[in-house]
Amino acid sequence: MISLDVLIPYHGDANYLVRAVESVRTLIDTDWMLTIVEDNYPDGLQVQRRIEDLGDERIRYLRNKRQLGTAGNHSRCAQLAEREQFVVMGSDDVLLPCYGQTLANLLSQYPSAAMVQPGIQVIDESGQPYRSLGDHVKDVMRPRGDVIELRGEAAAASLLRGNWLYTPAIAYRRDHVVDLPMRPGNDAVHDLALVVDILLAGGSLVVSRQVAFLYRRHRNSHSSMQARTGQRFRQERSYFVGIEAELRMRDWQTAARAARRRLLSRCNALTQLPGALLSGERRVAGELLSHVLRR
Known part of the structure; x- marks a missing residue:
């Protein structure tokens, strides 16, 4: 037991x-x-x-x-x-x-x-x-x-x-x-x-x-709302940038590259972009696009 x-x-x-x-x-x-x-x-x-x-x-x-x-x-x-x-x-x-x-x-x-x-x-x-x-x-x-x-x-x-x-x-x-x-x-x-x-x-x-x-899984979850406002991706990018540096200091280069690319996080931001554009939220759309494109 x-x-x-x-x-x-x-x-x-x-x-x-x-x-x-x-x-x-x-x-x-x-x-x-x-x-x-x-x-x-x-x-x-x-x-x-x-x-x-x-x-x-x-x-x-x-x-x-x-x-x-x-x-x-x-x-x-x-x-x-x-x-x-x-x-x-x-x-x-x-x-x-x-x-x-x-x-x-x-x-x-x-x-x-x-x-x-x-x-x-x-x-x-x-x-x-x-x-x-x-x-x-x-x-x-x-x-x-x-x-x-x-x-x-x-x-x-x-x-x-x-x-x-x-x-x-x-x-x-x-x-x-x-x-x-x-x-x-x-x-x-x-x-x-x-x-x-x-x-x-x-x-x-x-x-x-x-x-x-x-x-x-809630269709209108807190994390989904964060994604729609861009807040979620600001926090994600901050984490990935920081952990990439720590991983490079550890010489975990493969993991560091994965953090820098953050592939799934970028893809998720990309899926939120059309909704932001259609709703006229230009600031949010800009933040989402920045998350997709920035290193």
Whole structure:
């Protein structure tokens, strides 16, 4: 039986959160504790009462005194983990009952892995299977194999070409995360940044196709709105420029070139360009074009 901390950074729909909590409570062969960290949500006290009414002592509800943002709240969740293995799932995602059991099986095969991602099924707002263009691209870019272990420069280069992971499904080993510095101003890419930092520190990544996690894809998500305003790509470019320099200092030249090219990020910006032009948002269109063309 695996011992697992489940942490949920919350700022959103209470009904999705309750469904996520219910999914944690259905885990089999798992000794779990659940911590919800609410990022100063306006209706947070009402949501807290809904969770506390469940009467489950394995669940604690914490409230930030001020909003930390996506990356800041995710980082706080990671720092609150106490057990060797923990997952920071989305407040609208769903764990399948076999999630902990699947992790335990993978860790028995790869006991030194710093990160483990079981297989995922993408669902839409209503919980129905859904595949966006981005999900099909992720499938193409993901290395082949039912179960794979990646490490070092090859892993970093693969992810910097295009992030094919579903990071809310990843279980982390706490000792590989607790001392990592937080990178400010990178809400749009904080998940990729964390994985790359763990790889830089010597940790490995195990990825399986055995489905144990339902990842919810919203057509009008926060990240999509950021993309339409250009904010997401400003943050992405800042991260890629910075990490390229770090990789060159490490002499990870292949990974550095992948960061400089940031192929999938440029392609994503290009897909947003027609919408910005059609809506007359010339400033946003200029930022998107700059992201596509600039080194």
